[in-house]
Amino acid sequence: KRENISLSTGSVRARVFDRFLFDTPFTKNGKTQGGLEDQWKRRTVLQTEGSFPALVNRLLVTKSESLEFSPVENAIGMIETRTTALRNELEEPRSSDGDHLPRLQSLQRILQGSVAVQVNSGVLSVCTAFLSGEPATRLRSQELQQLIxxxxxFMAVCKRAIRVHFRLIGEEDQEFHTQLVNGFQSLTAELSHYIPAILSEL
Structure with missing residues (x-):
């Protein structure tokens, strides 16, 4: 079925030339949302007859494909997205002379969302859902290796970012930096219950 797609639609999340992506969460029991261990994702890829921006607001959809991602694939993707966001902040040039100088405020925001104790439940929830006891036995070897x-x-990039943060801050940010270090250490200790090798890797 050929459909029209509009720039005004709120469901379009990403654009790659003439291809558009949107994700729909679902579970096998019929509910839209579930726990991490039950949460599937359907990614729909639409291809149009032309590319945006265009002189018209709508283009004909010529092809539609759907891909399904399992709960563990979702979890891996979530962690990789966080890692990429932090790495991009570290590697993107910020000054005219070509030096890599991350913006302090945005680096702090991403770091806090990654290692602060009150918000690290995302990473820990992944470990609880997939690496604790019986759930871990249901994963294929390749899935387990990819998740670990x-x-x-993720933790290696966080550690690097904390070191960069220390070089950028002034006296007024020392207390915040200490909170980041403590949060990272606490998170490492928690993860070591699921991945003992993390203590020697970091």
Missing amino acids: AALLE
């Missing part, structure tokens, strides 16, 4: 690798990479 994603968690280790």
